[in-house]
Amino acid sequence: MSINRQIHLVSRPAGEPTADNFRLVEAPLPAVQDGQVLVRNHYLSLDPYMRGRMNDSKSYAEPQPLNQVMLGGTVGEVVESRNPHFKPGDQVVGxxxxxxxxxxxxxxxxxxQKVDTTHIPLAAYLGAVGMPGVTAWYGLTQIINPKAGETVVVSAASGAVGTAVGQLAKARGARAVGIAGGPDKCRYVVEELGFDACIDYKEHRDLKSLSAALKQACPNGIDGHFENVGGMILDAVMLRANAFSRIAMCGMISGYNGEPIPMMAPQLILVNRMKIEGFIVSEHMQLWPEALKELGMMVATGKLKYRETIAEGLAAAPEAFLGLLKGRNFGKQLVKLV
Incomplete structure (x- = not known):
């Protein structure tokens, strides 16, 4: 237990990131001092926002420093403590x-934060009962705020955030329509999670085709949209949006490698009196307890279902992350370390 293996970001990507941007390094474990806690990480979280932080550019968060440990969420177990609030064996998220x-x-x-794994698996605190779940909850309840009978669309519907958005919308009596890549993901979203419909964007390569598919899936138009992708998907949604519709802007993964993301018909914002609001979930910590209470209860009682893609071992993290950016994961992408 004297060596700690880490993945560092060693260079900034020019366009699409590659495995060469990362390096596996070994560092000695320092002694635990007064007030400190040593945690053995069991799972680490891979999330799309990490791509933006790899760039040295102005954003809502500081860039990931070079030649330092890649930042990200983890769950694990306290193995040594010199802090009165934690003891060995405590399960924690950080x-x-x-x-x-x-x-x-x-x-x-x-x-x-100490977490209770009696009814909720430890890994779920990085997904459905963690930052992705709270992201879904905030965008849906605070921005879209659907009424029963309204139609809510979510892009990247089979991902860690999207799966929760649809199920939370259904719990509020709304109609949930997903957009996902491939028949397996769409089948899962409808048959396992209870969405009313799911559109395979890989079958609709142009705006006219995607818009027609949305018209069929959303016969009463679109009242709320949770955006994770941007680009053509956002254009197609806006063409079908109702008056006074709301869009929660969570991610724009279509432009994460520097591609331009033009908006085809911004006049629809005015014509339809639309509300479009971007948000960063870490800026709303006062609402996390309320969100986590609902999410935890739903997971513990089986009302909120989720799926995980798990890469084995720290060395697998870079390739798993690159796969996440290309949509190869199904549900929440994790790396298992223990």
Whole structure:
């Protein structure tokens, strides 16, 4: 237990990232000092937002520093503690990054949270009962705020955020329509998660075709849209949007490698008196307890279903992350370390 293996970002990607942007390094584990806690990370979270932080450009978060551990959410177990609030064996969630161990000054409020794994699996605290779940909850309840009978569309519907958006919309009596890539993902979204319909965007390569598919899936138009992708998908949704529709802007993965993302018909924002609001879930921490209470209850009782894609071992993290950006994952992408 004297060596800690880590993945560092060693260069900034020019366009699409590659495995060469990362390096696996070994670092000695420092001794645990007063107030500190040593955590053995069991799972680390891979998320699309990490792509934006790899760039050295102005954004809502500081860029990922070079030659340091890749930042990211983790769950694990306390193995050594010199802090009265934590003891060995405690299951915790934090931002441990892409490494096997994390040494935390646990006197800082909120850097580590104890979690109960009696009814909720540890890994779920990185997905349905973690940041992706709260992201879905916030965008749906605070921005879209669907009424019973309204139609809500979500792009990347089979991902960690999208799966939760649709199920939370259904729980509120709305109609849920997903957009996902491939027949397997669409089948899962409808048959397993209970969405009313799902459109395979790989079958609709142009705007006219995608818009026609949305018209068929949303005969009463679109009242709310949860956007993870942008580009042609957003254009197609806007063509079918109702008056006073709401769009929660969560991600624009179609432009993460620097591609331009023009909007075809911005006049529809005015014509339809649409509300389009971007949000960063970490800026709304006051609502996390309310969100996590609902999400935790739904997962514990089987009312919120989720799926995970798990890569084995720290060395697999870079390739798993590159696959996530190309939509190869199904549900929440995790790396299992233990």
């Amino acid at each position: 931002m441990g990054g892409w490494q096997e161990y994390q040494l935390v000054d646990a006197s800082q409020r909120g850097v580590l």
